[in-house]
Amino acid sequence: MKLENLFRGEVSSGAESALPAVMRAILVRSQFVPGVRYSLGWRGLKQSVAGQLEGWTARINGHSGVYGLSFTGIEDTPKWMSATFNLCYFPDSAEELVERCSLRAAALTQQPDYISLIREFIQHKDMLSLFSIGTLFLGVNEETEALYLGMESLTAQRSIAKEGVELLHDGKKVQVIAAGDYDQDFPAYFVTQAFFEVLAASVSFHMEEPPAWLWERRYPGMGIVYNREGIIRENFASDIDKVFIGLGYGHGRFDNLFEKLKNTKSAAKGEISWKEGEVIPPDYEGKSWWGAHLTRDYKTLDKKSLGIDERPPLIILSGFLGAGKTSFLQHFIEYQTQRSRFVAVIQNEIGAIGLDGKLLDYTVTEIDEGCVCCSLVGNLKQAVQGILSEFQPDFVILETTGAANPLNLIDEINEIASLVRYDSAVTVVDALNFDYALDNFSIAADQIRAANVLLLNKCDLVEDEKKKKIHEQLRNINPPAIVFTTIRGDLNPSLIFDTGNPLDEKEKLRAGLGSELPVFGVHVHDGLWCKTLDIPRPLDREQFLSAVKSLPRMVFRVKGIVEFSGDPAPVVFQYVAGRFEISQCPPFSGKERFLTFIGQGQDAELKDKIGKTGILFD
Structure with a gap:
């Protein structure tokens, strides 16, 4: 087992920080190469941070909703360091699964700020409780020779409204749930298991080996009944199972950890066990984690094998301070992520000084949904080489600081022609503060001159006559450039950039x-x-x-x-x-x-x- 592929620190020195770091590495390192990411089943990943809390939102193949994963704590397990993670599923507002959510959860999916709430789910107790579907387990033994990945979920999350539910509509009470009917009947195990399979396939890929041990155990599951006073009673339901699944990598006493982590004292209804060398149980024959370690040579989406010019397009992005570069970037990255493309953003911190071959210093500062962000101080060619050696982006965006002169970069483009394919230089122009920037900072005019594409942003904040005047000034400064008017940097990339x-x-x-x-x-x-x-x-x-x-x-x-x-x-x-x-x-x-x-x-x-x-x- 090659745990060093994921984590090089001492797990035993601080499990509370080390195990979330291992989970972080499993998630993030699966996103680096688009073909691998796609093969494993990932369709997007984004970090969600609030103070000391860290969570992740993710999309996977086959599900239109968004998963939310958050660290919940360390378990007391002898000879093992183990952690638990809460798993949520936020269905798309138009997804059929909304109908199987609780009334409160379904109402949330129709709110205008639902997407924002998903992105910040770890800050909202309602999001964590109403959409929780299961628990994931991650463990590493003391010798760091074994890794355990497990899950727990109910085949159905069911709640029954004993007296029904009535809501006011136009001043009248309308019964939306009949007495004794389901408020919620969500297929939690089905949705949890789909995410677990993608996560386990990612572990197999990173460990460069399939699991050596598998165990499934089912226990009687419970649903809840509530009344109008909010009193909740749990009842066993014959058609609900509480399912535990565990996978083991490497060499360790996985059965001991499995027994310790299951939080039920009921008698088991059924069990499946398997270890390396035995015939894989029929229910698990087709799981992607068995062959994901071979994904390292996956070439189906490799550009070179398709005969495609594999150099990613390079876009130089500039704009005066506050013009809206970040908004444009967010829209651009979201657009590409929805199409399973990966964007590398190099943030140039040199300011107005030209790139003169100083000592290279670039670091990955953020892995976002479909995006890697890097800070650059030094030689552009070295930075691009470094990025391309570790990632396989579909786009490279060189984002200059607001006070930077993109003309200083033009001479370097030819030096990286073998690495990237220059697409265009985009400058975001602040319509609201256009006169002030142009009158007081010569760099603003240089940014306009350097562009192939000009985005006149914040157009909703200026009058039509003012907008027309700015258009004329832009034409005078840079006649060949194409000019688009935008609000909050929103522009369809497919119409002006090389998008596929x-x-x-x-x-x-x-x-x-x-x-x-x-x-x-x-x-x-x-x-x-x-x-x-x-x-x-x-x-x-x-x-x-x-x-x-x-x-x-x-x-x-x-x-x-x-x-x-x-x-x-x-x-x-x-x-x-x-x-x-x-x-x-x-x-x-x-x-x-x-x-x-x-x-x-x-x-x-x-x-x-x-x-x-x-x-x-x-």
Whole structure:
């Protein structure tokens, strides 16, 4: 067993801090490589901290809701250091499982601040109690030669309203639960076991071996009955089981720990036991933890094996102090996380000083849901090399400080061309404080000049006339840049950034052919246009590239799959604000060849300018 893959400290020196650290490592280290993360079953992970309390929210494959995991304490277990963790499940507001929650829990899922409450669940007792579905156990023996992972849950969390429940509606009492009916009948074991399987698969992956020991034991379970006075009585229910499952890795007396951790004195209803060398019990044959240690060579989502340019796109993000960079980043990361993509954010702490090859100092400061954040002081190339050696991000964002001049970074982009693929420079502009920043700080104008994309943020806080004037000033400072107006930094990344397979994007954009597309639901759409054109025959490379170089400023992005005369295979073509790149095309079914144009301007003007480029015509 390779516990050092997870934790290198002394567990025995402080189990109260060491065991949560081991759990943290299991969770966090499973997120580093997108293909591995996806294979294990993870779909997102985010830390939740309140003072000294630490929790985690997570999404897994097959469940639309969010899990919440929090440390609850250390158990007194001889020869073992063991800890317990409370597991919650917060169903999606539209999920069918909401109907099986208690009335109070179901009402919470429909509140406007439900998502915020989930993110801060460890601070709210109602969230912890109403949505708790089970307990997880983590143990390491004194010799650190064995690791135990266990769970406890009821097959059904059931509560019965003895006299029913009535609520006031329009001044009248309405019975929402009939007398003697279920208030709650939640399949806690089913939902808990799904998370436990993903967690156990992650342990197998990190330990580089499957479990050596398994035990399941079932006991009679209890439901509750309550009356209008709030008096609660527990009753055994013949169709409810209390289920304990334990997995052991390495070499240790797992049975002793299992017996100690089960908190019931009832006679067992059933038992399954297994140890290494025996035939795996039928109920557990297909569990992912048996083969997850082989995931190390998992290549299904590996970009290089698909023939895809595996360099992640690089986005330089700047903006004056308080402009809204953090808001934009949060939206960007959330968008990518929902699509199982991983973002590396390098935070440049150099300020206005150029990167001059000082001693590198970068550290991982945060692992968020779908994101790793790093602080950088030193050479950019070394930092990017370090990040890519440990992670496999789908995007790298270099976030400069508010007082930094992104022009100082431009010269370094060519040095990292073999590591990352420059996508664009984005500057967030504060519409509310635009005049003050421009009049008092020359760096604000430099940030605007350095950008391919300008996000005019806080547009809901200024009048239309003021907004129009700022647009004109931005055009004067940086004529080639594309300008978007945003509120709270919210912009759909797929329309301006390289966000994945051009074939997938083509299908998403087809619905907008010949019409103006809104960039984001509630915001001004900035006259953004999208046009996808089919290319039925190979193009002349020289003529094509000559036409590309003459594209007008209003055409911001072009991407798609084309064939050149005389070439053996199609290629992916990417163009952003005057820069273009041609790379190997990944294998795909079908023979579609196309280019998608994204730009700004009036319909007739846009079509006319694209048509005159000659790209699609002999």
